[in-house]
């Protein structure tokens with residue numbers, strides 16, 4: 103079981119209100135990702151769930167039980183920290199066994215669970231090393247090992263991959279996803295990397311200044327963002343926003359179109375000059391300056407041979423335009 | 434930087450300082466060793482003659498020597514015990530966030546700046562004095578006989594005085610170490626179900642071992658040569674109850690005017706200090722390696 107629900111939760115540090123009243127439902131077995139720009143309160147929200155910070159008002163239920171005032175250890179949640187937070191004076195084995203030892207399990211039981219976790223995470227050969235003698239990815243695995251031996255109701259991850267290099271990040275991302283499939287335990291995962299969010303999540307929670315902007319599956323957020331913030335945050339490269347006369351033509355305040363939804367069309371409405379062309383091989387990203395519209399980022403096929411200074415005529419794919427009103431809400 | 438040429442130049446540049454420091458050490462040491470082999474009494478100047486190992490023999494066989502040796506070690510051990518345990522406790526307290534933290538920290542450090550003679554006199558006259566001291570007043574108001582600390586428990590009283598002035602040092606070093614303890618590790622342990630005591634035993638204490646080692650090593654060096662506190666409070670007495678080796682050396686050379694014997698005592702004290710140092714490094718020195 104691992105059902106978490108927050109109702110009207112707020113958090114202030116002194117007189118700075120970091121989380122305004124917030125409601126959120128996390129279902130059993132779900133992989134929920136919190137994304138948002140730096141400083142928007144993702145870590146704070148996770149720490150509130152973990153019990154490492156006291157909430158200022160509101161209620162937290164875990165598996166239907168009121169956990170608002172429960173100590174971190176009583177909530178049955180396990181957390182993996184960004185800095186891994188391994189205990190430097192203990193061997194890997196002792197690190198993983200620590201929560202079991204605190205729960206006063208028998209030595210045999212501890213050994214069995216540690217061996218099991220080490221096998222799942224490919225750590226069997228490193229059990230007698232100290233954390234200082236491991237690579238970043240191995241430390242990350244130890245931290246995860248320490249979390250899984252407790253068989254928690256839910257895992258909480260706070261940007262666990264941000265200290266790893268790009269290649270390792272991809273591998274670890276897949277490993278965590280596989281782990282979720284094997285264990286089927288609820289996972290709450292904080293990141294500001296939207297690729298991680300899109301690839302791993304069952305449900306993405308987009309946060310902005312402590313407020314929830316939208317909750318939904320990755321594709322839901324991609325296909326029908328509720329407002330300008332979500333539209334701009336989900337998708338890479340960012341969605342193009344067009345304002346002014348061009349938007350008025352479509353009866354909206356802001357017109358949005360994703361780079362991948364703009365094509366080179368002979369009779370398209372936008373004609374401009376290529377400012378910058380980034381050739382990635384498979385794709386080419388063009389920055390096209392269209393007079394009266396502004397800079398548009400466009401994704402075209404890598405075969406298309408366009409360069410700086412070339413003139414192109416562009417148009418949106420039909421039905422792929424997003425329209426937003428003056429308040430930034432989708433129409 | 435590390436070319437042959439620059440290394441030679443570097444050696445040349447530091448050599449004056451090194452030579453000066455070496456002379457600074459070796460001249461007094463050499464003179465002390467020399468005197469320790471002379472029959473040299475200040476009451477009979479100009480009568481110095483070669484004594485061989487007599488000075489050492491008489492210094493060691495005098496009855497005061499054994500008690501001085503024991504007192505020296507007791508003093509070091511007692512003060513270390515109080516300052517290490519007290520220092521850990523105080524550092525843990527000061528590490529908590531509370532109002533007026535800055536001022537309280539300065540106040541805790543203050544005893545370290547008080548000169549040994551001054552602090553010993555304050556303790557002797559204002560606290561431990563059986564007639565006027567605060568402790569006497571307190572025990573009288575509670576209906577007890579005042580306790581004459583310096584005559585009935587002289588060594589313990591001196592240990593208390595010295596520990597009072599060294600406690601801030603230990604606290605300061607341990608507090609700095611505590612502040613470098615990773616907060617996320619503590620939080621992880623909290624989530625792992627470790628209570629305060631377990632977090633202290635499994636995280637804080639291992640983190641502090643290196644600083645505790647530093648505190649023990651540095652304090653031992655200074656505590657082996659405690660002198661001022663003894664001179665102004667008990668004068669080594671009653672009898673030899675609070676005489677340590679440095680005080681015995683002083684008594685031998687300047688109260689008995691026996692410079693030869695005093696020098697022999699000084700050399701014995703140096704040897705003792707080295708034995709203690711080797712012993713300590715063997716025991717806890719490995720904590721200093723990272």
Ligand SMILES: Nc1ncnc2c1ncn2[C@@H]1O[C@H](COP(=O)(O)OP(=O)(O)OP(=O)(O)O)[C@@H](O)[C@H]1O
Pocket residue numbers: 115118120138139140141142143144145146147294
């Ligand atoms: N202990 C604290 N005291 C005061 N303000 C705090 C404290 N912790 C966090 N904040 C503030 O709360 C806000 C949210 O912080 P939080 O750490 O949750 O951001 P985040 O979304 O995790 O950002 P990042 O992606 O950079 O980790 C920030 O503006 C931060 O300054």
Ligand SMILES: [Mg+2]
Pocket residue numbers: 144145146261
């Ligand atoms: Mg954060």
